[in-house]
Amino acid sequence: MAWQNSSQRCPFVSLSMSCGRFCRYTEDGHGLRTTLVLATATTDEGERGDIDLELVAWPDRDYYEGGLGPDQGLWEDGRCAKCRTNITSNAKRGFCPVCGARCSLT
Secondary structure (H helix, E strand, O other): OEEOOOOOOOHHHHOOOOOOOOOOOEEOOOOOEEOOOOEEEEEOOOOOOOEEEEEEOEEOOOOOOOOOOOOOOOOEEEEOOOOOOEEEEOOOEEEOOOOOOEEEOO
């Protein structure tokens, strides 16, 4: 299995880096890609079986002048316009963890 975009770095070490600078996926010889992501899973105690799953979008560090955006919880949410993945973040501007597209969140 080869690590793409990474100079053979382990993705666990690279997760703290901004989008575009970390290993975004692995690919085997058959074209199967695997992406390591962070996610939130929210359940309502009153509703059985329903799970709200959102992937955590990386803050756009260029927009936030090298920072990681506001120091708050994962209050911003939205949907990636490119791949339609539900995402959440602490920042209003981020990158989709699946396709790498820039995203605007609420």
